[in-house]
Amino acid sequence: MKQYLDLCQRLIQQGEWVENERTGKRCLTVINADMIYDVANNQFPLLTTRKSFWKSAIAELIGYLRGYDNAADFRKLGTKTWDANANENSAWLSNPHRQGVDDMGRVYGVQGRAWKKQDGGVIDQLRKLVDDLSRGVDDRGEILSFYNPGEFHMGCLRPCMHTHNFSLLGDTLHLTSYQRSCDVPLGLVFNQVQVFAFLKIIAQITGHKPGQAFHKIVNAHIYEDQIELMRDVQLHREPFELPQLHINPDIKSLEDLETWVTMDDFEVLNYQFHDPIQYPFSV
Numbered sequence: 604m605k606q607y608l609d610l611c612q613r614l615i616q617q618g619e620w621v622e623n624e625r626t627g628k629r630c631l632t633v634i635n636a637d638m639i640y641d642v643a644n645n646q647f648p649l650l651t652t653r654k655s656f657w658k659s660a661i662a663e664l665i666g667y668l669r670g671y672d673n674a675a676d677f678r679k680l681g682t683k684t685w686d687a688n689a690n691e692n693s694a695w696l697s698n699p700h701r702q703g704v705d706d707m708g709r710v711y712g713v714q715g716r717a718w719k720k721q722d723g724g725v726i727d728q729l730r731k732l733v734d735d736l737s738r739g740v741d742d743r744g745e746i747l748s749f750y751n752p753g754e755f756h757m758g759c760l761r762p763c764m765h766t767h768n769f770s771l772l773g774d775t776l777h778l779t780s781y782q783r784s785c786d787v788p789l790g791l792v793f794n795q796v797q798v799f800a801f802l803k804i805i806a807q808i809t810g811h812k813p814g815q816a817f818h819k820i821v822n823a824h825i826y827e828d829q830i831e832l833m834r835d836v837q838l839h840r841e842p843f844e845l846p847q848l849h850i851n852p853d854i855k856s857l858e859d860l861e862t863w864v865t866m867d868d869f870e871v872l873n874y875q876f877h878d879p880i881q882y883p884f885s886v
């Protein structure tokens with residue numbers, strides 16, 4: 604929690620103004636932020652200085668792991684976070700690759716589960732790394748990459764958290780996740796939850812102890828219309844102790860994740876939080 608608040612302070616105090624053409628808004632921006640989450644001791648990095656919707660964040664992660672490409676499937680799992688990017692972004696609405704309402708195109712999970720090969724086949728990156736780690740193998744390339752520049756024009760948004768690299772040291776699994784662009788008041792709240800939950804889930808289904816999750820952010824920003832709420836409201840609040848994340852121990856395989864898992868299989872214990880704050884969202 605302290606590292607999140609430190610990043611917010613750093614943005615307010617040292618951020619530089621950058622114009623963003625895609626959204627038409629200015630952002631206070633800093634470059635390079637490193638976050639570390641203690642998954643071994645179940646210190647769930649859920650924001651306490653405002654009520655945070657962790658179920659939406661985990662639903663988004665599960666949707667990526669299932670390879671979803673449609674905002675309706677995300678809604679069924681329990682999150683509306685892709686509605687705006689799928690249906691309200693004018694560049695995407697006029698893109699000939701868009702296949703109707705709710706289509707997100709070839710983004711995130713599509714690349715993770717079905718990266719197209721030259722020969723017509725597809726690569727399932729997640730299956731490969733789960734199989735390796737389940738056998739106790741870390742070939743120093745246990746990577747899930749959503750970043751496919753050859754298909755950016757076929758999706759509604761380039762992936763922000765684009766690469767997840769797992770490492771096995773003895774019987775402990777670690778994760779390093781890379782993010783190119785980070786909306787600190789909104790996106791990061793979700794992304795912290797996702798990096799943590801991803802390591803905990805993969806450790807559970809591959810039979811290892813979870814260790815630490817390292818979250819590396821390049822461009823961290825706050826949009827101009829979010830600054831007042833952050834500076835004058837959220838940053839005046841005292842954080843509470845971090846809660847714990849409980850995952851149904853019956854989840855034992857990638858197939859379980861793909862077939863029957865719902866948000867009821869996740870529980871957060873001892874979550875104390877301040878009042879919600881509604882930050883403006885930029886499409």
Ligand SMILES: Nc1nc(=O)c2c([nH]1)NC[C@@H]1CN(c3ccc(C(=O)N[C@@H](CCC(=O)O)C(=O)O)cc3)CN21
Pocket residue numbers: 655656659682683684685688760786789790791792793880881882884885886
């Ligand atoms: N500008 C922008 N920021 C983002 O963080 C972001 C995007 N765009 N586009 C793609 C995804 C979608 N993500 C989102 C979208 C919406 C919320 C959001 O509205 N969060 C609210 C309420 C969530 C809820 O009720 O479930 C929040 O207060 O955290 C968060 C992340 C993260 N990403």
Ligand SMILES: O=c1ccn([C@H]2C[C@H](O)[C@@H](COP(=O)(O)O)O2)c(=O)[nH]1
Pocket residue numbers: 625760761763764784785786787789790791794
């Ligand atoms: O997981 C996510 C997804 C998106 N974001 C934010 C970061 C930016 O504010 C926008 C994406 O805009 P680009 O112009 O493509 O950088 O969405 C996030 O923080 N986390």
